[in-house]
Amino acid sequence: MNLILYYFSIPFWRAEVTRISLFINNIDFTDYRISDSEYKEFKKNGRLPNGMIAPFKQLPVLEINGKIIAQTSAIARYCGKISGMYPTNNNFESAQIDQIIDAAQDINFAVTLSGKDKDPIKKKLAREKLSQIHLPKWFQFLEDLLIENKNSKWFVGGSMTIADLAIWRLIGWLKSGLLEGVPTSIVDPYKNLVMMRDEIYKHPKIKEWMIIKYGKEI
Numbered sequence: 001m002n003l004i005l006y007y008f009s010i011p012f013w014r015a016e017v018t019r020i021s022l023f024i025n026n027i028d029f030t031d032y033r034i035s036d037s038e039y040k041e042f043k044k045n046g047r048l049p050n051g052m053i054a055p056f057k058q059l060p061v062l063e064i065n066g067k068i069i070a071q072t073s074a075i076a077r078y079c080g081k082i083s084g085m086y087p088t089n090n091n092f093e094s095a096q097i098d099q100i101i102d103a104a105q106d107i108n109f110a111v112t113l114s115g116k117d118k119d120p121i122k123k124k125l126a127r128e129k130l131s132q133i134h135l136p137k138w139f140q141f142l143e144d145l146l147i148e149n150k151n152s153k154w155f156v157g158g159s160m161t162i163a164d165l166a167i168w169r170l171i172g173w174l175k176s177g178l179l180e181g182v183p184t185s186i187v188d189p190y191k192n193l194v195m196m197r198d199e200i201y202k203h204p205k206i207k208e209w210m211i212i213k214y215g216k217e218i
């Protein structure tokens with residue numbers, strides 16, 4: 001199978017959930033990182049470097065044997081299935097994973113919305129609301145789901161799934177300090193989220209990925 005993932009050269013959850021699920025399970029793929037000039041072209045007409053058109057003119061997209069699939073969640077599920085990080089024979093557990101990935105989409109949307117206002121005062125207020133109300137609410141929901149799964153430190157079942165990878169990388173973004181008005185300590189009160197995150201860092205292939213791609217643990 002020929003797999004090519006197109007995304008920017010950043011460790012953002014939308015791409016990392018897929019890249020890492022493939023990498024740590026030794027599934028060959030091309031990690032195509034779009035350059036600035038390629039993205040300029042892409043913005044004009046949705047054309048990818050391979051000449052094909054992305055269906056929603058958004059990234060990430062995954063090329064599978066010459067055909068294109070878009071949408072983070074669809075791509076993550078596809079790669080989760082082929083890498084063994086998304087169940088193919090347990091509909092309940094797969095729906096449990098879906099609800100986490102959909103929550104990641106909702107959180108991402110709330111963050112993007114809070115940064116949209118051009119007026120710096122309005123943006124500051126939106127980011128305060130995000131940090132003090134919206135993110136704590138979402139983190140508590142996620143924390144409760146982790147507590148509910150008494151079997152393990154993971155969101156679903158007894159092993160790491162694409163749900164854990166997605167939230168781990170989403171949290172990495174939210175606590176990175178790159179988001180104006182969002183403190184780097186934002187996740188600290190949620191002990192189970194922190195434990196899940198720490199557990200991911202113990203995975204030797206994930207350590208290897210970070211060193212190869214980013215030169216350090218991120």
Ligand SMILES: N[C@@H](CCC(=O)N[C@@H](CS)C(=O)NCC(=O)O)C(=O)O
Nearest residue numbers: 014057058059060070071072073105
């Ligand atoms: N619903 C899409 C959203 C993807 C998305 O917003 N991608 C951003 C980059 S992170 C993008 O391509 N933005 C350009 C645009 O929407 O025109 C998904 O889940 O993949």
